[in-house]
Amino acid sequence: MKQQLKISVYEIVGSNICMASDDGEKVYKQIASALRSGVKVILSFRNVDTLITAFLNAAIGQLYSEFPESYIRENLEVSDMDQDDLALLKRVVETAKAYFKNPGRFNRARKEALEEDDE
Amino acid sequence: MNIYIQDINSDYNGFNSLINLEHQLSELTFEEIYIDMSAVNWFDANMAAPFGAILYKTSRNSNSITICNTTSGIEKILSKNNFLSYYGHSRKFDTYRTTIEYRRFETKDSLDFVNYIKMYLVGKGLPDMSIGLRRKFELSLYEIFENAVVHSNTELGIYSCGQYFPNINRLDFTITDLGIGFRRNIKERIGLNISSDQAIEWAISEIHTTKTGSIPGGNGLKLLKEFISLNGGCVQIVSDRGYWQMKYGNIISKSFLLPFPGSIINLEFxxxxxxxxxxxxxxxxxEIF
Structure with missing residues (x-):
């Protein structure tokens, strides 16, 4: 069995535009399937020129719901991304890590803030 | 039946006038409605997006709509962006190419929306922005569109329209959906019962998302807010009864008497x-993971 799998985002989405959450879900399924089998993933964004957070949340952010941070760090690499897209992905990853560490925190924090405002 | 409207600017009063119009129209069915624009001397072209959304919803309630008595200036601005073509008027050529045409999209049309934006931003006379700025501008619009796709549950589409004002270096772009709005989305997804203006602030603030399953979220509108703040532009959000505006970094949050049946996001770059x-x-x- 392969120990490493290169996944082309362009191939899965079929477009240079990575925008829809549904397309992100397709990429997520491919990555998650490989990671579950213990196969390291190199995710290539070659030929992708439009990337937004809704897509990245679905494709990569939700990995943190299933896999530990350290496992993702050791088994997932990204390639062929420019600096702006790397910055966007880093932000999505940081939000996902915080969210899955304590999903209730996001909503409780604001609920409390709003209740204080109303007092 | 004749319905008269007044000037429509991209501001609280303009949105309020459109909300009042929607409430006048929302109960009608099997009516022949004439929207009389004889008293309108100014109509911000980008506001064709919420105006079109309201008229589309009215048509879907089995009414026929005619837009009549437009002054020549209003006829020109709303024909150049193709809005009036939906109501039987002829399209006028946009000589200076300062419009991004009025369009209606379904939620499955993300790629069409991208192609529409790209078509108007490249070689169409719209401002010669730096590559970095143009990219930020494009991504902001895509984030808003996809936000409407994911969160609004709209069954009546997503509407957009833009106008460039070269003399003041401003580009206004408005996206409207006829979905459930921020307040209901938050209530239904996470059970938080807050007012409409609070709901907008909640959605645009740093710390949360209505995503409750395995897909995290909550970055799109925050990125938009950060970018517009740096850019020195303006964001206005209308959702249900809520109104939120950030202009030159100053924030205003207030309510309308009546609700808008969906959400409107207007950006001024x-x-x-x-x-x-x-x-x-x-x-x-x-260093990513």
Missing amino acids: NTADSKKYQLSSEISPN
């Missing part, structure tokens, strides 16, 4: 912005 929008330090792919 400063096209003369010369910032490079480059990252302060290089990010390595090895």
